[in-house]
Amino acid sequence: MSLAVGVAETAGEGRMRRPQRYGLWSRAIVGRRLGIATGLGVSALSAAFLLASSGNALHAADCGNVAAPGLDWSKCSKTNIMLQNSDLHGANLAGVHFDSTDLSETNLTSANLEKATLVRAWLKNAHADGANFKKIEAYRSDFSNASVNDASFANAELQRAEFGGAQLANADFQKAELGRADFNKAVLSGVNFSFANLSRATLSGAVIQGPVSFSGAFLYLTRIEGLDLSNATGLQQAQLNLACGDNATKLPLWLTAPAAWPCSPDDPDDKD
Secondary structure (H helix, E strand, O other), X not given: OOHHHHHHHHHHHHHHHHHHHHHHHHHHHHHHHHHHHHHHHHHHHHHHHHHHHHHHHHHHHHHHOOOOOOOEOOOOEOOOOEOOOOEOOOOEOOOOEOOOOEOOOOEOOOOEOOOOEOOOOEOOOOEOOOOEOOOOEOOOOXXXXXXXXXXXXXXXXXXXXXXXXXXEEOOEOXXXXXXXXXXXXXXEEOOEOOXXXXXXXXXXXXXXXXXXXXXXXXXXXXXXXXXXXXXXXXXXXXXXXHOEOOOOOEOOOOOOOOOOOOXXXXXXXXXX
């Protein structure tokens, strides 16, 4: 083989090998870049997890905080504890569980309790003006002598709730379930009972100081003996025919007392 041919073959082999070396080099570079990218991705996920965990920890920590104005106890469990005389003014208590909890004389002014559960809870003498009680579950809860002016109980479950002596100016009970609720000596002014279920509720003895709306309310065996309804709005004859009044019940001029009044005191529906 001549020198020229050998040189040419050697050069050809060099050209053949060079792409292989470059190919290996390229794969190494790509691998390193992929490794860096994978590492960054894992780091990012780890950071996100840590942030989420810290956020959950902060939220969970609120449930352990003592009662204070403006705190966040949303969805916390605070059942069967003593919180009387606490200051929860402006607190976020949405979805909190207050079942069988004593909130007597507690300051709940402007607090948000939407969808909270207060089954058999005590709120005697509580200060809850402007509070949001929408959609709460408060079967047999006690709001007696509480100040709940301008509060909203729309769509709330308040069967057998006690509102005796409560201050209820401009309170909203629209579409609330108030079966057998007791409003004896409660002060009602500008109250909205529109489409509420007041079946077997006691309004006798309530003090009506301004217009009260009964538009679409269900008044089956509702006790209205001696009640002054002369300024009531939305009240229809068909509703009165289901209710329980007497000769002392004052009605708007366009309505008349049903012949069946007063209801029999022996009505078995009134005994339990």
